[in-house]
Amino acid sequence: MRGFRIKFRSEEIVVTPDFRSSVTIFYNSSNGYELSVAGIKGFGDDALDTFWIKSDMHIGESIEIEIINADEQVCSSPTCVKKLDPNPLKLSEKQKQQMLTEYLKDFYLLEAQLKKKGVL
Secondary structure, eight states: OEEEEEEETTEEEEEOTTSEEEEEEEEETTTEEEEEEEEEESOGGGOEEEEEEEEEEOTTOOEEEEEEEGGGOOOOOOSEEEEOOSSOOOOOHHHHHHHHHHHHHHHHHHHHHHHHTTOO
8 A cells, every 4th residue: 555755854754544644735824834744544433633744834945755655664653643523613603704704815815926926
């Protein structure tokens, strides 16, 4: 089976197929870019939310991702494991509206930056 190895700063982690995992780079207008390497292990009431890396990224930093033969690897220990909330978005209508307002603010900021660079 295939897994992946990630090198970021001085960290190197291996994630095997035991986890439904993802590598994501988020952008928001207040914090800039954030790298997240996370996964879910198990199903239903036994599902666990796991994180290996959750870190801000700075200009000049890079990430190396390698697809590996996971049969020959041991999965790195997650830095955070918690029970997965089956209903993660328990928000009031006001909170939902605030969240949507923030998303729109981020969208318009990114749109303006891409137009300025001539991408859009």
